[in-house]
Amino acid sequence: MLPTQYKQYDWLYRNPLMVPFLWVKEAIRDLLPIVAVITIFQLLVLQKPFPDLGNMLLGVLLLILGMTFFVRGLEMGLFPLGDTLAYALVRRGSLFWLLTFAFTMGFSTTIVEPALISISNKAAEVAAQAQLIGQTPDEQIGYARMLRIVVAISVGTALLFGALRIVRGWPIHHLIIGGYLLIVLITPFAPQAIIGIAYDSGGVTTSTVTVPLTAALGVGLANTIRGRNPLIDGFGLIAFASLTPIAFVMIYGILLFGWRG
Numbered sequence: 001m002l003p004t005q006y007k008q009y010d011w012l013y014r015n016p017l018m019v020p021f022l023w024v025k026e027a028i029r030d031l032l033p034i035v036a037v038i039t040i041f042q043l044l045v046l047q048k049p050f051p052d053l054g055n056m057l058l059g060v061l062l063l064i065l066g067m068t069f070f071v072r073g074l075e076m077g078l079f080p081l082g083d084t085l086a087y088a089l090v091r092r093g094s095l096f097w098l099l100t101f102a103f104t105m106g107f108s109t110t111i112v113e114p115a116l117i118s119i120s121n122k123a124a125e126v127a128a129q130a131q132l133i134g135q136t137p138d139e140q141i142g143y144a145r146m147l148r149i150v151v152a153i154s155v156g157t158a159l160l161f162g163a164l165r166i167v168r169g170w171p172i173h174h175l176i177i178g179g180y181l182l183i184v185l186i187t188p189f190a191p192q193a194i195i196g197i198a199y200d201s202g203g204v205t206t207s208t209v210t211v212p213l214t215a216a217l218g219v220g221l222a223n224t225i226r227g228r229n230p231l232i233d234g235f236g237l238i239a240f241a242s243l244t245p246i247a248f249v250m251i252y253g254i255l256l257f258g259w260r261g
Contacts, residue, residue, distance in 0.1 A: 020068075023068045023071075023072055024064060024065070024068050026068075027064045027065075027067040027068045027071070028064055030067070031060070031063065031064060031067070035060065074209075074212055074213075085101060086098075086101070086216075086217055086220035086221050086224060087220060087223075087224045089101055090221065090224040090225055091224070095164075095167065098163060098167070099160050099163055099164060102156075102159040102160050102162070102163035102217065103156040103157065103159060103160040104156065105156075105159060105213065105217065106152075106155040106156035106157070106158060106159035106160070106210075106214070106241065107152045107153060107155065107156035108152075109155075109209045109210045109213050109214075110148075110151060110152040110155040110156070110205050110209075110210055110241075111148055111149070111152040112209060113204065113205060113207055113209050113210055114207070114209075115204040115205075115207040116148055116151055116152075116201070116204050116205055116207070117144075117148065118204075119197075119200060119201065119204050120144040120145075120147040120148045120151075121140075121144050123143075123144065123147060123197045124140040124141070124143040124144035124147070125140060127140075127143060127193065128140050128143075130193065132193055132257065146252070147197070147201070147249065147252075150245075150248050150249055150252045151201050151205055151245045151248065151249060153248065154205075154244040154245040154247070154248035154249070155205050155210065155241045155244065155245060157244055157248075158237070158240035158241045158243065158244040159214065159217065159237060159240065159241065161175065161240060162218065162236065162237040162240045162241075163217070163218075163221060163237075165236075166218065166221045166222055166225065166228060166233050166234070167221070167225060169227070169228070169233070172236045172239070175240070176236075176239055176240075176243065179240070179243045179244065179247070180243065182247055183243070183246050183247050183250070186247055186250045186251065186254075187250065189254060189259050190250035190251075190253050190254055191253045191254065191257040191258070191259075193253070193257065194249060194250060194252070194253025194254075194256075194257065195250065195253075197249060197253075198245070198246045198247075198249035198250045198253065199246055201245040201246065201249050202242045202243060202244075202245045202246045203242065205241055205242065205245050206238050206241055206242050210238075210241060211238055214237045214238050214241055215234075215235065215237070215238065217237065218233075218234045218235055218236065218237040219234035219235070220234075221233075221234070222234035
């Protein structure tokens with residue numbers, strides 16, 4: 001069956017095998033601004049040729065194909081599954097299993113988030129250079145792994161409270177304001193070496209994997225629960241997923257490095 005977003009293209013009804021080429025076209029369109037900026041600065045500003053152009057072009061090709069398969073896989077597999085599970089859990093009437101599903105989904109999607117893996121590895125490398133942690137690869141790997149686990153737990157907690165907010169009908173701004181007040185209170189006591197990482201972790205968690213599944217969960221719950229509006233109540237989970245990692249990572253830094261006097 002032809003995906004809904006492509007029904008505007010009448011010729012696809014006659015050539016359904018061309019749909020994958022349209023997917024690739026979308027990936028190229030999304031990557032084009034990044035490639036254009038890099039090319040302009042490399043050739044016009046720095047006025048230098050690209051080093052190892054062959055491998056670079058191969059990497060861009062693999063990136064296009066990877067994005068194409070990744071996004072379509074999410075749309076075809078994980079998104080409908082998340083929506084179906086949310087519906088089934090609400091119909092079952094078990095708040096415990098609904099909140100458990102929200103937590104575990106937040107944890108599992110965040111722990112594999114490519115952006116989080118990248119920034120955790122870089123944070124471990126920089127922390128080792130600053131002699132905050134050991135210099136051995138095992139210590140750096142352990143530090144990066146713990147950062148990822150802490151952030152994943154924080155996002156799982158965020159989705160748990162976000163799902164509970166939708167079920168109970170709590171105003172979203174009360175929780176958001178309270179969360180940021182907590183962050184403001186913690187920041188003066190957190191070690192300076194962890195504050196920047198903490199604030200960045202709130203952004204990298206809301207990336208390719210986490211955002212679509214989080215939105216699907218919120219809208220699915222709001223569609224299922226009587227009296228909830230998907231537009232008003234279904235969104236806002238991503239805000240929780242951006243907020244809680246900041247507080248959790250700063251608390252982790254305090255436990256690891258001690259209070260800032």
